[in-house]
Amino acid sequence: YNAANDCVTEATTGYAYYKGAMPLVIFSSVLLLLILLRKTRLGRRMRAVADNPDLAASSGINVESIQMTSAFLSAGISGMGGAIFAMTLRFAPETAFTLLLPSFAIIVLGTIGSVPGVIVGSLIVGFVRALSSPVLIAIGHPLGRSNYTALDGVMPYIFLIAILMILPEGIGAAYEKWKVDRLRRRAEEQPSKRWGGLLAISPLGALGAHNFQQRKNARGESMMIVSVGAYVFSRITRFIGGNSFADGSCSDDCQASESAATNFEMVTGRTEGDFILEDSPFSLSDVPDPPDGLDAWSHGQWLADALNDLNNSWLDLMNTELGLVDNLVSLGDALWPAVPILVWIIAVIEGLYLLQGRDEDALRPATEFLYSLLAPVMQSRNSGSVAMTQALSSAKAPLDSFHTALYDSLDRFQSGFDRKGKYMLLAVLVIMLASALPPIFGKALVVLGLLWLVGLAVLAAFSGGEALGELRRLSPYGRESPIGSWVLFLSVMVFLLLFVEWLPVAESENHDFIKALQVSNVLTSLAVFALMAFA
Known part of the structure; x- marks a missing residue:
């Protein structure tokens, strides 16, 4: 060396x-x-x-x-x-x-x-x-x-x-x-x-080793999670406390400094207390430009007000952060080693039960005591829930009447149209929607419409009856039926292929290669999800 x-x-x-x-x-x-x-x-x-x-x-x-x-x-x-x-x-x-x-x-x-x-x-x-x-x-x-x-x-x-x-x-x-x-x-x-x-x-x-040995893995895992979680949380809060403005925190720079004992003193020059407006690092150079059209006095007043608002917001943020950090550090100090010691005490009681040959749960007295304490709270919550339900039931009747009137008006509106009128209205709405959307959606609607017409014509030719009626017979549960599911899948797949064909590609020498790469990526994704579906 x-x-x-x-x-x-x-x-x-x-x-x-x-x-x-x-x-x-x-x-x-x-x-x-x-x-x-x-x-x-x-x-x-x-x-x-x-x-x-x-x-x-x-x-x-x-x-x-x-x-x-x-x-x-x-x-x-x-x-x-x-x-x-x-x-x-x-x-x-x-x-x-x-x-x-x-x-x-x-x-x-x-x-x-x-x-x-x-x-x-x-x-x-x-x-x-x-x-x-x-x-x-x-x-x-x-x-x-x-x-x-x-x-x-x-x-x-x-x-x-x-x-x-x-x-x-x-x-x-x-x-x-x-x-x-x-x-x-x-x-x-x-x-x-x-x-x-x-x-x-x-x-x-404290890590639940005895529960693992007794094949009570669930409780052993819970005890281990609680103990290890308390240690990890304590280490995180210690790091926060050492590198923040928490009470008594001192980072490496603070320890190297001979004139400051804490991070707060190194920044503000004071040994304790909260931040004040004079500690703000902002100046007039950090304030954005004022709006146009202000005179000289209004210009200066606007800058002063903006700087004051900026300093006040910084002060509120820093004092809130200071209080939050202090609470986190205090909580971390309280959890470690108090929580592992409490878990170890529970483990000792369980160990004594094991040595005595008792099969009782060591936590049953504690759980029964907690249940007795929480029983009034749960009872009051249930009573409040029942009272709330009864209060809402009084408002249910007007809502039901409004719901009934709304459906009656819709039924009267629909009864004014025959089947051809409904189809005409639907066609007009589809055309209006296609004209408002990008061209790819209009093209997709036209292609899908033609494919649906061809499919319905073939279905009518083979069945000898009405195509829509035959389709309802083949798929009584809509898209959840096998035929309906395949029809929806093919429709979405056609739309996906049209979308891939529409995807723009920058004009370059390898234009065709980039387009082929786009198509291959989409087809690869489709194949992967198809394999996952069949799996």
């Missing part, structure tokens, strides 16, 4: 600091999603709806509400992932298609419907993609084949085929089968209560 070597420069990777947020946000969001699905009532309802919507509806679950919540949750996670992805890589319209096939490979590898399998599959595909590039470079460079690096995008799919040859149903299905076999083997022997009691009394009891 040579002390003269610059180890810092040699060990520095040059990776931007802000890119470190990407793995942190990704793994944090996945962990929180996993906790949501496994440990909350909403997550259990989401899993029930995903497994069997009909059975979930018969159990009293609002399927539509859960599906809507799942859609909003998935959209939020996708948006957050897109924001983090855009921080690390320049985005182009074709980038989405490069992410679609790896995502499909991850779903197939991890088994559709298995959250742990998808997580493991994503890690495997990511590691294979990351490791294949340097390996291919090392292999191709001595051979003079620099184009070997282009195979790094193919390696995950080769690895996928190899795994699916061993595990045809994916990692998730194999994991579920392994869990079932493991439960069958473990059911043949009872866990030792003595070892469970010793684990509960030890510091590992």
Whole structure:
């Protein structure tokens, strides 16, 4: 070891600091999603709806509400992932298609419907993609084949085929089968209560080790989540407290300064208190230009008022932030180590129960006490709900009468038209709508209308009766019928192809190639989703 070597420069990777947020946000969001699905009532309802919507509806679950919540949750996670992805890589319209096939490979590898399998599959595909590039470079460079690096995008799919040859149903299905076999083997022997009691009394009891040993995984996971969550929250609040204006906080610059003991004193020169207007960093140069047409006195008055408003808004924001940071730091100090100690005390009580051979739940007295405290609150809430329902029922009669009158007026309006008049009115509305929209929609309406006319004519020729009546007979449940579903699918597919044909392309030498690339990307997406639908 040579002390003269610059180890810092040699060990520095040059990776931007802000890119470190990407793995942190990704793994944090996945962990929180996993906790949501496994440990909350909403997550259990989401899993029930995903497994069997009909059975979930018969159990009293609002399927539509859960599906809507799942859609909003998935959209939020996708948006957050897109924001983090855009921080690390320049985005182009074709980038989405490069992410679609790896995502499909991850779903197939991890088994559709298995959250742990998808997580493991994503890690495997990511590691294979990351490791294949340097390996291919090392292999191709001595051979003079620099184009070997282009195979790094193919390696995950080769690895996928190899795994699916061993595990045809994916990692998730194999994991579920392994869990079932493991439960069958473990059911043949009872866990030792003595070892469970010793684990509960030890510091590992705060992490729920005794519950895992006693095969109470749900409670063990809950205790571990509470203890680890309290520690993580404490570390976050300590970082906030050390690098903010919280009471007593002092960052590295503050510690290097000999004239200031806290961050607040280093900025303001005062040892304690709140921010004041004199601490504002804004000046007249930060104020936007005033509107035209003001005289000299009004010009100066407008600038002074704008600067005063800016300083006041800054003061309110900083004092609010100061109070919020103080509360967060105080909460973090209260949670750690109080929460792990409380969890460990509960674990010790459970350990004593195990050593005594008692099968009672150690938390039952606490839950009964909390229920006795919350019973009046729940009773008052139920009484308020009943009173609110009775109050709203009095307003239901006018609404019902208005609803009835509205439908009666609509029925009288519709009775004035015969079937041909309705079709004529519908045709006029469609023409007006097509003229107001871009040309692609008018063209799509014309093409789809012609295809529908041809299809109805063929149907009438084969059935020998009215085409619409025959179509209603073949699809009694509309688009939910097999024939109706195929008709809607073909209509949407024709519209998609017309939209792809309409997509503009810049005039260049490779105009045809770019157009073919657009069509291939859309067809690839369509093929992927078709495979997922059939799967």
